[in-house]
Amino acid sequence: MTSGSYRVQVAVDLLKKHEIENIIFSPGSRNAPLVIGFNGDEYFHTKSLVDERSAAFFALGMAQQIRKPVVLCSTSGSSVLNYAPAIAEAFYQKIPLIIITADRPPEWIDHGEGQSMRQYKVYENYIAESFNLPMLDHPDALWQTGVMINEAVHISNQQSKPVHINFPFREPLYETVNKATKSQKKIIHHQTHQLLNKDEMLGLKKSWYNSNKKMIICGSMNSNKELNHLLREINKDSSVSILTETTSNLYDDLFIGCIDRTLERVNDHSFYPEIVITIGNSIISKKLKKILRKNKPIEHWHIEKTNRAQDIFTSLTNFIPIEPDLFFSDFMMNYQKKGNSNFSNLWYNEFKKGEENHKNYLSNCRWSDLKVHELIQEKISTQKLNLQMGNSTSVRYVQLFKHLEMVKYNSNRGISGIDGSSSTASGAASINKENTVLLTGDLGFIYDQNALWNNNLSKKLKIIVINNQGGGIFKIIPGPSKTPYLNEFFETSHNLNIEKISSGFGVNYKKVDNIKEAESAIEDLLASNHSEILELFTGNVNNEEILFEYFDNIKK
Known part of the structure; x- marks a missing residue:
């Protein structure tokens, strides 16, 4: 019919x-x-x-x-x-x-x-x-x-x-009718791949080779093994530093993978690149945008197969609408590595010092949003899964931790709203063989609670709600706390009950508010054969003070 x-x-x-x-x-x-x-x-x-x-x-x-x-x-x-x-x-x-x-x-x-x-x-x-x-x-x-x-x-x-x-x-x-009687022919639109002509590529290479301070910044994109390999090769150039965010889904121990953490240690012009290449879509780090808008590179090339250029640092000089792997495959032919630059080491040394201070601080960190994210990262580090990160605090906390090679990272960073993270994760879980773990704040979860109104909610969906009883991001960013309107109009503090929301939709639920119980609860969540909600309650903690103290320690 x-x-x-x-x-x-x-x-x-x-x-x-x-x-x-x-x-x-x-x-x-x-x-x-x-x-x-x-x-x-x-x-x-x-x-x-x-x-x-x-x-x-x-x-x-x-x-x-x-x-x-x-x-x-x-x-x-x-x-x-x-x-x-x-x-x-x-x-x-x-x-x-x-x-x-x-x-x-x-x-x-x-x-x-x-x-x-x-x-x-x-x-x-x-x-x-x-x-x-x-x-x-x-x-x-x-x-x-x-x-x-x-x-x-x-x-x-x-x-x-x-x-x-x-x-x-x-x-x-x-x-209705028993059988369709009408159809139309399928029209095949063939996809072509374009490359730069020889003279254009030579011009770009000339600029690149003449610079001792070059940076490749990777925005959000899908995992791409060929691109990952090419970037690992170009990263062997001592004049090149490669910065990635988790959403770029690119991994190497020598990439600068925790941008905001590393930027806390950057304090002079020797760190600022002369040429910047951006690839992929949106960049999360506001600190990086601020620094490079103030200290503009001489050249900025954006490489992405799209019809619009993202001039994110207000310094764009070259827009190259090509898939990044195709560009770098061509660009790396007969590549000449610099041997007299310390730019790569300069960035990597600060990254490693930041990593050491990061570990030292977290070893004694008390229960908080920051500690919760450390526990989660530890528990998922050996698992192959899809990690969905809610806006706005969750995705930023994740950037403070080392990229996990077996994890696929996604977040709605197109326009970065809080309104659909749970539903997006539910859709992803419905089609993935591995677990889909959503890290979300309480406001984002409550706002999108109808994601649970689904008769076929995937058993692979695991939701971790970090409940600090409001929009904690507004206590972190400068401005809102200086006004008398923080709680009602910015943070929107609340006492809504996440257990009752979970119960109303018939989804398994658990709540913990301390490190010891959280460790076992996260393990149980990941091992469960059902869709689950784990609430990690941090509403009675000064999370912003702990985060500020953390960044102070990173600088040491």
């Missing part, structure tokens, strides 16, 4: 031909033909999630892991707008999504029809492309439907961005 709508039959046929199999529905009526069509074909894996905002982040989490489009499908009206936060995050994080919104007939828009509004291009600022499908089942309209769906899939795949397909329907909506 399938939908009697010919346009739906074409959509189902083409998405199947393009091997897009994951469909996340939000319940409604106007999208009934799509519900019937996709569920009528056993090829597709469909799920229904009531909260549209949560559903969209769930789909983002899936697409983040498989790196191919996941379909979101809603009814008409305000439900369409509830997808917007995740779509904006996907746009800036470069996650491929295909959003199909059912709509009312165009002539009824703005005429008082229920659940109707202006839906075409509703996500215009945060979408790679928008399509408004024709209403007719005429052969020409079916051909146009096929062209648009082919193009939507191509754009989402090639640009790794969300696309929007608005799909208007007239009643009746629930008509």
Whole structure:
């Protein structure tokens, strides 16, 4: 059985031909033909999630892991707008999504029809492309439907961005037929790889070889073994220092992997690079941005396959829209290493001194947000898992600890909101064979509690809530604590009960508030065969004072 709508039959046929199999529905009526069509074909894996905002982040989490489009499908009206936060995050994080919104007939828009509004291009600022499908089942309209769906899939795949397909329907909506009779041809869009021409590459190499202080800064990206190997080779150059964050998913003992910690020890111009290369997407470290905006490099090259350059340090001189592994593979041919520079050692020595002070301080650190993160890092260090980091405190604490080679790191750092971390982690867990561990604060968890409103919550999902009873980040950053509005308007202190939230959704829960119990509780969480929530309560601790004391010790 399938939908009697010919346009739906074409959509189902083409998405199947393009091997897009994951469909996340939000319940409604106007999208009934799509519900019937996709569920009528056993090829597709469909799920229904009531909260549209949560559903969209769930789909983002899936697409983040498989790196191919996941379909979101809603009814008409305000439900369409509830997808917007995740779509904006996907746009800036470069996650491929295909959003199909059912709509009312165009002539009824703005005429008082229920659940109707202006839906075409509703996500215009945060979408790679928008399509408004024709209403007719005429052969020409079916051909146009096929062209648009082919193009939507191509754009989402090639640009790794969300696309929007608005799909208007007239009643009746629930008509079915035994077998689909309409289809359209799959259009293959071939992907090409571009490289710099010889003269351009020689010009870049000349600048590079003439400098004794060069830095490669790695933003968020997927794990890439070839790129990792190439960067290890270039890091053997004594004039090169490579800085990574956990979200770059690049690993080597000689990379500077704890940027904020190391920057506490950087105090003169000998550390400032003449040439900076940035690769990947967003950079977490605010300290690094501040230093390099003030002490601008002579040249800044950004290397990323995208149509927009990120001038993050306000010093961009070269934008190279190529995949970083392809660029460095070409760049490293006949590479000439510098032998008379101490730039690499300068950075690495401070990194190692910071590492030693880090270990010394934590060996006697009392129960706190910082100590909790150390315990978590110790327990996951020998496990292969997917670590999802919530915004804003959790992801920053993780950057203070050495990268773990067996861990895959993800965080919603496209626009860095707190609103969908749990739902994203749930989506990731639904598609991963290994455990997905979410580290999140209490506000982010409470805000996105509908992530637990899921009949098929993965048993691989493990949530660790670090509850300091508010937005602890606002006690750390300069400014909010100097106002009389800290608790109510910035930190938003609360006494909400996480156990009751967990119980309401039927998820296993445990709470601890000391080091000894936390050690065993984290081990139990990781070994569990069920989805679990572990609350580590630090609300009665001056976490900000401990963190400030920690950084003071790093400087010694």
